[in-house]
Amino acid sequence: MSESMVRVEGLKKYFSTARGLLHAVDDVTMDIEKGHTVGIVGESGCGKSTLGRTIIHLLDKTDGKIFLEGEDVSDVKGKDLKRVREQMQIIFQDPYSSIDPKKSIRDTVKEPLKVSGRYSKSEIEEKTDMLMDLVGIDERLKYAYPHELDGGRRQRVGIARALALDPKFVVCDEPVSALDVSIQAQVLNLLKKLQMDRDLTYMFVTHDMSVVKHISDEICVMYLGQVVEKCPSKELFKMPLHPYTKALLSAIPSIDIDHPNKREILRGELTSPINPKPGCRFAARCKFATEKCLEPQEQQEVSPGHFVRCCRVEELG
Amino acid sequence: MDNTAENKEFLSVKNLKVEYFSGKTVVHAVNGVDLKMYKGKTLGLVGETGAGKTTIAKSILRILPDVGARIVEGEIKLDGKDLLSLKEHDMRKIRGNEISMIFQDPMTALNPVQRVGEQISEAVKLHSDLSKEQCEERAKEMLKMVGITEDRYYEYPHQFSGGMKQRIVIAIALACNPQVLLADEPTTALDVTIQAQVLELVGELQKKFNTAMLLITHDLGVVATVCDEVAIIYAGRIVEYGTKEQIFHHPSHPYTLGLFGAIPDMADDDIWLHPIEGLPPDPTKEIVGCAFAPRCKYATEACLKGEIPALTTEDGHISHCINMKSVLSKEGK
Ligand SMILES: Nc1ncnc2c1ncn2[C@@H]1O[C@H](COP(=O)(O)OP(=O)(O)OP(=O)(O)O)[C@@H](O)[C@H]1O
Ligand SMILES: Nc1ncnc2c1ncn2[C@@H]1O[C@H](COP(=O)(O)OP(=O)(O)O)[C@@H](O)[C@H]1O
Ligand code: SF4
Ligand code: SF4
Ligand SMILES: [Mg+2]
Numbered sequence: 001m002s003e004s005m006v007r008v009e010g011l012k013k014y015f016s017t018a019r020g021l022l023h024a025v026d027d028v029t030m031d032i033e034k035g036h037t038v039g040i041v042g043e044s045g046c047g048k049s050t051l052g053r054t055i056i057h058l059l060d061k062t063d064g065k066i067f068l069e070g071e072d073v074s075d076v077k078g079k080d081l082k083r084v085r086e087q088m089q090i091i092f093q094d095p096y097s098s099i100d101p102k103k104s105i106r107d108t109v110k111e112p113l114k115v116s117g118r119y120s121k122s123e124i125e126e127k128t129d130m131l132m133d134l135v136g137i138d139e140r141l142k143y144a145y146p147h148e149l150d151g152g153r154r155q156r157v158g159i160a161r162a163l164a165l166d167p168k169f170v171v172c173d174e175p176v177s178a179l180d181v182s183i184q185a186q187v188l189n190l191l192k193k194l195q196m197d198r199d200l201t202y203m204f205v206t207h208d209m210s211v212v213k214h215i216s217d218e219i220c221v222m223y224l225g226q227v228v229e230k231c232p233s234k235e236l237f238k239m240p241l242h243p244y245t246k247a248l249l250s251a252i253p254s255i256d257i258d259h260p261n262k263r264e265i266l267r268g269e270l271t272s273p274i275n276p277k278p279g280c281r282f283a284a285r286c287k288f289a290t291e292k293c294l295e296p297q298e299q300q301e302v303s304p305g306h307f308v309r310c311c312r313v314e315e316l317g
Numbered sequence: 318m319d320n321t322a323e324n325k326e327f328l329s330v331k332n333l334k335v336e337y338f339s340g341k342t343v344v345h346a347v348n349g350v351d352l353k354m355y356k357g358k359t360l361g362l363v364g365e366t367g368a369g370k371t372t373i374a375k376s377i378l379r380i381l382p383d384v385g386a387r388i389v390e391g392e393i394k395l396d397g398k399d400l401l402s403l404k405e406h407d408m409r410k411i412r413g414n415e416i417s418m419i420f421q422d423p424m425t426a427l428n429p430v431q432r433v434g435e436q437i438s439e440a441v442k443l444h445s446d447l448s449k450e451q452c453e454e455r456a457k458e459m460l461k462m463v464g465i466t467e468d469r470y471y472e473y474p475h476q477f478s479g480g481m482k483q484r485i486v487i488a489i490a491l492a493c494n495p496q497v498l499l500a501d502e503p504t505t506a507l508d509v510t511i512q513a514q515v516l517e518l519v520g521e522l523q524k525k526f527n528t529a530m531l532l533i534t535h536d537l538g539v540v541a542t543v544c545d546e547v548a549i550i551y552a553g554r555i556v557e558y559g560t561k562e563q564i565f566h567h568p569s570h571p572y573t574l575g576l577f578g579a580i581p582d583m584a585d586d587d588i589w590l591h592p593i594e595g596l597p598p599d600p601t602k603e604i605v606g607c608a609f610a611p612r613c614k615y616a617t618e619a620c621l622k623g624e625i626p627a628l629t630t631e632d633g634h635i636s637h638c639i640n641m642k643s644v645l646s647k648e649g650k
């Protein structure tokens with residue numbers, strides 16, 4: 001039996017802006033299985049980071065429910081909130097701005113251990129050493145400052161800090177985007193190894209489709225605040241069903257210079273996330289749009305584990 | 318058009334050396350780099366973080382920090398003009414007019430306390446004699462062109478996602494129709510559909526204005542899609558330089574080969590990727606011999622001595638590797 005690590009139901013996060021309510025995350029329902037990695041892809045600005053941050057209680061949700069290992073943690077406060085936050089961590093994209101330049105990297109890794117109040121001084125030192133070994137920061141760099149490190153090593157510091165309090169669930173928000181492919185491969189291997197050793201569950205946000213295919217068990221495709229398709233990773237690449245997913249896959253730049261992809265450039269009016277109309281968010285740019293697409297779209301399970309939010313999915317095949 | 322003029326480089330960088338220093342430590346960021354950019358063409362600059370890519374672009378624009386950075390050596394020419402000897406006053410006219418830059422970190426280019434629409438509109442105003450209303454219209458169009466609805470004209474940078482800020486910076490850089498565009502990882506924060514749109518938009522403008530472009534990226538798929546020539550940079554040194562075909566069909570430097578090998582393969586399901594083991598060298602140390610040697614599986618005694626000369630093939634493909642021949646035969650290429 002698969003067990004759920006995180007489940008969200010009807011999760012919403014709205015921001016207020018000059019022109020009205022911005023629906024950054026709008027009615028997201030999904031399950032993330034223990035020990036799995038769910039990849040999140042979608043247009044920049046579609047709500048991936050907001051979704052991750054809302055789940056781990058870095059942002060207050062507007063509506064909906066969040067469960068951690070079956071426990072309803074939607075509205076936890078005080079001590080419980082602190083515990084939930086410790087169990088759910090985040091690794092940020094930018095290893096440059098996400099760690100404090102004025103602190104030695106050792107102090108950066110140490111900080112969550114201190115703040116937690118769980119450990120004695122000597123335990124803190126011991127655990128810090130262990131964490132730095134774990135992510136492969138060499139002995140000689142333990143007291144270094146961030147500016148002395150390259151991007152790959154800084155990202156390791158971010159990972160060490162995120163893992164300090166033995167979280168169960170980690171949101172990896174574009175953790176390898178700033179790295180070149182050779183270092184990216186090192187960090188991805190490290191994340192994979194840590195996952196296997198510590199039974200971690202990841203939510204992995206990235207724009208790199210080869211990375212998301214490589215790392216994920218399931219992939220969630222988002223469009224303007226909503227999940228439009230979710231299914232096992234391989235299935236998504238073999239059998240994409242939602243029209244936006246198809247456009248997305250067609251746009252992957254190929255490294256085969258003799259066989260460039262036939263990119264489908266999306267045309268049509270843009271849809272604003274501010275006070276959006278009730279219908280399909282993709283309708284203005286979808287070449288299959290009809291009348292009924294202007295009605296609210298429900299997420300349907302078209303085959304076991306394959307969810308799509310498009311009323312024409314059966315006909316389009 | 319005159320063919321000979323077309324074939325002459327529009328912007329050239331010769332033997333550029335740049336250092337950063339604080340106290341006693343000196344970071345050797347760029348160590349003798351040569352680049353040539355042609356009108357209407359795109360040169361890709363590929364390499365890992367810290368390799369010196371941004372420093373090269375900033376040197377061209379002469380916007381390195383006043384204190385703590387210096388161009389030690391080298392020559393940068395724009396259409397025959399020696400940029401490094403221009404007066405700051407003349408250089409200012411070149412920035413944003415003839416040469417425009419898309420910054421890697423959008424917040425260096427955006428004003429956090431000004432509405433994004435106004436920032437684009439101001440850029441349009443600087444480079445045209447349109448009225449205020451027309452500039453605003455144009456700014457809204459630019460927003461739409463980079464995939465952001467015009468109702469967000471009045472928002473501030475912090476209200477946008479990382480990729481959206483990046484797109485606003487792109488809109489600002491394109492507003493002035495530059496002759497040279499230095500694009501520092503312009504699409505790294507973008508999803509592939511918006512990336513395709515942006516690359517198409519840049520391509521159209523490039524055709525229209527015959528812009529010479531330097532595209533800094535580590536996405537080899539993007540390089541394959543848009544570049545004409547490619548320079549691979551490692552530890553502040555160009556290690557391989559050639560046409561896109563040369564680099565993709567006949568990669569010949571071990572670092573380049575390592576890059577291609579490290580990309581996750583869309584076609585297989587291996588759990589483990591194949592990184593280049595080890596890390597780039599400490600930029601504060603002087604390097605003797607080949608900078609890649611500690612990570613190179615082809616390294617021999619000779620790689621650790623003296624300068625590594627450039628080997629150039631008959632058709633102009635350059636590789637800085639003394640063992641290029643044996644590397645190529647082992648890789649079966
Ligand atoms: N603090 C905020 N105030 C107002 N709007 C916000 C705020 N933070 C995010 N948004 C908006 O919410 C939407 C989703 O943003 P989010 O950062 O989650 O996108 P994303 O999918 O992570 O994008 P990217 O791929 O570019 O990182 C965007 O329209 C963004 O402008
Ligand atoms: N303002 C600065 N002060 C000191 N060192 C710097 C500064 N900017 C960059 N460097 C150093 O110079 C080298 C090249 O950096 P950069 O040009 O930003 O590389 P890239 O753009 O290829 O990632 C790195 O070692 C980096 O740490
Ligand atoms: S619901 Fe209609 S508009 Fe939306 S994706 Fe499906 S076919 Fe296209
Ligand atoms: S010169 Fe030697 S160390 Fe450098 S890349 Fe070639 S084989 Fe490797
Ligand atoms: Mg984000």
Ligand SMILES: [Mg+2]
Nearest residue numbers: 370371421501
């Ligand atoms: Mg850079």
